[in-house]
Amino acid sequence: xxxxxxxxxxxxxxxxxxxxxxxxxxxxxxxxxxxxxxxxxxxxxxxxxxxxxxxxxxxxxxxxxxxxxxxxxxxxxxxxxxxxxxxxxxxxxxxxxxxxxxxxxxxxxxxxxxxxxxxxxxxxxxxxxxxxxxxxxxxxxxxxxxxxxxxxxxxxxxxxxxxxxxxxxxxxxxxxxxxxxxxxxxxxxxxxxxxxxxxxxxxxxxxxxxxxxxxxxxxxxxxxxxxxxxxxxxxxxxxxxxxxxxxxxxxxxxxxxxxxxxxxxxxxxxxxxxxxxxxxxxxxxxxxxxxxxxxxxxxxxxxxxxxxxxxxxxxxxxxxxxxxxxxxxxxxxxxxxxxxxxxxxxxxxxxxxxxxxxxxxxxxxxxxxxxxxxxxxxxxxxxxxxxxxxxxxxxxxxxxxxxxxxxxxxxxxxxxxxxxxxxxxxxxxxxxxxxxxx
Numbered sequence: 001x002x003x004x005x006x007x008x009x010x011x012x013x014x015x016x017x018x019x020x021x022x023x024x025x026x027x028x029x030x031x032x033x034x035x036x037x038x039x040x041x042x043x044x045x046x047x048x049x050x051x052x053x054x055x056x057x058x059x060x061x062x063x064x065x066x067x068x069x070x071x072x073x074x075x076x077x078x079x080x081x082x083x084x085x086x087x088x089x090x091x092x093x094x095x096x097x098x099x100x101x102x103x104x105x106x107x108x109x110x111x112x113x114x115x116x117x118x119x120x121x122x123x124x125x126x127x128x129x130x131x132x133x134x135x136x137x138x139x140x141x142x143x144x145x146x147x148x149x150x151x152x153x154x155x156x157x158x159x160x161x162x163x164x165x166x167x168x169x170x171x172x173x174x175x176x177x178x179x180x181x182x183x184x185x186x187x188x189x190x191x192x193x194x195x196x197x198x199x200x201x202x203x204x205x206x207x208x209x210x211x212x213x214x215x216x217x218x219x220x221x222x223x224x225x226x227x228x229x230x231x232x233x234x235x236x237x238x239x240x241x242x243x244x245x246x247x248x249x250x251x252x253x254x255x256x257x258x259x260x261x262x263x264x265x266x267x268x269x270x271x272x273x274x275x276x277x278x279x280x281x282x283x284x285x286x287x288x289x290x291x292x293x294x295x296x297x298x299x300x301x302x303x304x305x306x307x308x309x310x311x312x313x314x315x316x317x318x319x320x321x322x323x324x325x326x327x328x329x330x331x332x333x334x335x336x337x338x339x340x341x342x343x344x345x346x347x348x349x350x351x352x353x354x355x356x357x358x359x360x361x362x363x364x365x366x367x368x369x370x371x372x373x374x375x376x377x378x379x380x381x382x383x384x385x386x387x388x389x390x391x392x393x394x395x396x397x398x399x400x401x402x403x404x405x406x407x408x409x410x411x412x413x414x415x416x417x418x419x420x421x422x423x424x425x426x427x428x429x430x431x432x433x434x435x436x437x438x
Contacts, residue, residue, distance in 0.1 A: 027371025030324030032378030048195035066286035102126035141188030152218025159212030203230035364419030372411030
């Protein structure tokens with residue numbers, strides 16, 4: 001029976017191409033606007049490592065200016081980063097299952113392939129635990145050891161794209177790579193890893209691409225690599241050398257830990273409080289005790305990855321979809337009233353009111369499917385426009401399959417709901433009033 005209803009629906013839609021196009025267009029515009037804003041909002045607010053949501057924590061220590069808050073809008077917040085001396089001190093704790101201190105630098109890469117010119121590569125200086133902490137998948141090799149971090153061994157882990165660029169995609173483990181006039185040995189190659197948002201370091205944009213070059217922690221000190229990310233200072237200090245910078249109260253290190261249960265978390269919180277208390281005795285940390293272990297979901301809120309205007313845009317797109325559906329109701333009424341004579345004849349020949357009602361809903365559903373498909377195309381074009389207009393949104397200009405399914409189902413459900421009244425209205429028309437006119 002559904003197939004019969006569908007054939008009738010397609011014949012009816014073909015009979016009124018202008019009204020059909022207007023209805024499909026109205027639904028498509030509403031769905032396109034709704035899916036564009038929903039896609040951006042969903043990808044911006046998603047936790048890219050949700051399976052570890054109750055184990056991963058960003059570490060915050062309030063070493064900031066005692067006279068001024070770090071964040072004027074949220075004065076209760078501690079700095080988002082740590083000083084060098086504090087990051088190194090926290091690495092001595094054996095409470096976390098894994099931990100990773102890190103910051104961003106740049107290296108001048110001198111490829112061995114003659115057709116490639118030297119180029120600058122954004123690089124992450126970090127602990128070897130970084131890769132297991134964040135479940136980064138390896139294609140070849142693996143992470144370096146703790147001793148490599150402490151000794152500053154000249155090792156490097158490359159992303160898949162970087163490995164293809166430098167070594168043609170071969171297993172490059174053990175190969176040499178020259179950076180900053182030093183010879184590094186490739187320890188591993190990771191899959192293209194692009195968490196969205198880039199939760200582990202949101203300082204230069206939560207949607208910038210993840211690094212494709214990683215080096216051990218000690219390399220940063222050995223080569224005196226200054227941070228290429230955010231560095232914030234509050235104290236009037238003489239900073240002439242890299243060593244001065246390391247001993248300053250400037251914050252520039254990100255620090256993450258994995259704590260497997262509440263008991264270990266409590267132990268680590270006590271460790272942080274004890275460490276800061278000992279530093280207070282040395283004249284540091286003049287602000288009240290405010291050490292924080294912030295899980296990923298809360299961290300994305302603290303860092304305001306999703307702004308309020310994004311939420312407002314989603315709400316406005318829902319209202320716009322409602323306006324489009326309201327217009328669709330008017331068009332459906334006009335179309336179905338025009339078919340009243342045909343429907344009356346079917347009723348007179350024995351068709352039940354329920355059958356006629358269901359057939360009209362199938363026709364409305366077909367409009368919804370067509371509108372949803374066209375709306376997806378419009379959303380895709382709109383997302384491409386977002387990519388062209390705003391830097392750093394490359395990872396947001398893609399339609400997730402689940403969101404595409406939501407778009408089609410939303411279009412069908414919304415259109416069917418909009419068509420309930422017109423379908424009910426035409427089924428209530430007495431057949432005799434039209435048949436007398438024939």
